[in-house]
Amino acid sequence: MQISVRVNGKQTSAEVEPRTLLVHFLREQLRLTGVHIGCDTSQCGACSVLLDGKLVKSCTILAVQADEREVLTIEGLAPREGLHPVQEAFQECHALQCGFCTPGMVMAAHALLSRRPNPSEPEIREALRGNRCRCTGYQNIVTAISAAAEKQSKREAQP
Amino acid sequence: MIPSRFAYHAPRTVEDAIALLQSHGDEAKLLAGGHSLLPLMKLRLARVAHLIDIGRIEGLASIRQSESSIHIGAMTTHSELAESELLAQRQPLLPRAAIQIGDVQVRNSGTLGGSLAHADPAADLVPVLLALEAELRICGPAGERSLAAGDFFTSMFTTALAPDEILLEVRVPLAPANSRCSYEKVPHRASHLAVVGVAVQIEFTADGRCDQARLALTGLAPVPYRALAAEASLRGKTLSGESIEAAAQQVTDGVEPLSDLYAPADYRLHLARVTTARALASLAPL
Structure with a gap:
């Protein structure tokens, strides 16, 4: 079946089997391997992407469901030069250990900050409920998201 | 893990x-959000x-108010329920449960x-609809x-639901003026599914007594149920330690509880009583 999806700002047409999961379409057909497959059972959140601006687990959505819609993956988050403020904050706060959960964590953080620019710590933790870090490095991830919120609000305050 | 082959239809x-x-x-199945079916x-x-895939049919995802009810389209997501201003003001039990999914x-x-169509015995919204005496609009x-x-x-x-029917809409009555509700x-x-969940809505009389109490429980039985004996025990009473405890003891009357390694039957029964007591206590005036 032919689908047409806007992925990271670029209109993309492709032929997929209806049973292809969005995560496999992104990783194998589009080679966007920043989207990780962790549990493959919609628990761990490593495959999180934005679909029409909403955070979803791409292991539990068919590629055909994304037809005529818009997907943002970790690869599309940073500007042409440099890093996204959430990525910068993760780097500065050492918010990753093995790094496997990081793309999903960053996408979840980005989704949260788009809706709530200044979240409280409990709000950050609640927003990460669907993302598991098996290094158990949550503390620095939460710190990084607070730092990213601060960065973004400072940038927006600038003329 | 990849599903076995199927033909995909996206009717409008x-x-x-x-x-x-x-x-x-029998060979067909409806796909809504896919979070029960796809796994x-x-x-x-x-x-x-x-x-x-019924996700491309327009008009199935809306929340609107009529004279005495709120009409919620079947394709409304849990996030939309949780964030609805209309529901927060006119029927807050739904968003309170939806945010916990x-x-x-x-x-x-x-x-x-x-x-609803999946009918998981631990679903959070099923007891809410039972407690609110919701009506389901079905098309065949x-x-x-x-x-x-x-x-x-x-x-x-x-x-x-018959195999050739679709659930279109859920209608819930507006919360009565002098009512409070809770989902515990x-x-x-x-999995974050409910081991036990309790939905409560109570209408109070002007002097603070329970006029009409509605309690429904999920996670306990093959089908979530209304705890009628507990409801009756609250009628005419204020919410006190004593009346809450009496009601909590009755929510498991006649129930043969589900049991598994995580939550054996007696533990589930215990949780049901404790959770009910908490839900009721949260409605008591300060």
Whole structure:
């Protein structure tokens, strides 16, 4: 079946089997391997992407469901030069250990900050409920998201 | 994990979806948000020859108010329920339960109708609809019909929906003026499904007594149920330590509880009583 999806700002047409999961379409057909497959059972959140601006687990959505819609993956988050403020904050706060959960964590953080620019710590933790870090490095991830919120609000305050 | 092969259909109207259900019979399955069905298909616990995606039918995801009710389209997501201003003001029990479902990603995809049609014995929204005495609007080849929530859930993972019918809308009455509500849940630590969940709505009299109490529990029995004995025990009483304890003791009357390694039957019964007491205590005036 032919689908047409806007992925990271670029209109993309492709032929997929209806049973292809969005995560496999992104990783194998589009080679966007920043989207990780962790549990493959919609628990761990490593495959999180934005679909029409909403955070979803791409292991539990068919590629055909994304037809005529818009997907943002970790690869599309940073500007042409440099890093996204959430990525910068993760780097500065050492918010990753093995790094496997990081793309999903960053996408979840980005989704949260788009809706709530200044979240409280409990709000950050609640927003990460669907993302598991098996290094158990949550503390620095939460710190990084607070730092990213601060960065973004400072940038927006600038003329 | 990849589902077995299927033909994919994306009808644009309810009529087309019903026609597809009619022509493919047992081999067809409706896809709403996919958060119950797709995991089953990936594990090959469900094999579907014709998958009918109703996500592209317009008008099935809306929340609107009529004179005495709120009408919620079946494709409304849990996030939309949780964030609805209208529901927060006029029927807050639904958003209070919806915000406790799964996680952000699950709430962004999972739908009210999908969850109801799946009829998981631990679903969070089922006891809410039972406590609110919701009406379900269903469409089939012969036209539309309405069904009370209490008649919709027939057994574990089974509803009164015929194979060629679609759940279109849920109607809940506006919260009565002098009422308060609560949804209390003990979530499973991994899946975040309810081990036990209690939905309560109480209408109070002017002098603070329970006029009409409605309690429903999920996670305990094959089908979530109304705790009628507990409801009756609260009638005419104020919410005190004593009346709450008496009601909590009765919510498990006549129930043969589900049991598994995580929550054996006696533990589940204990949780039901404690959770009920908490839910009721949260409604007591300060």
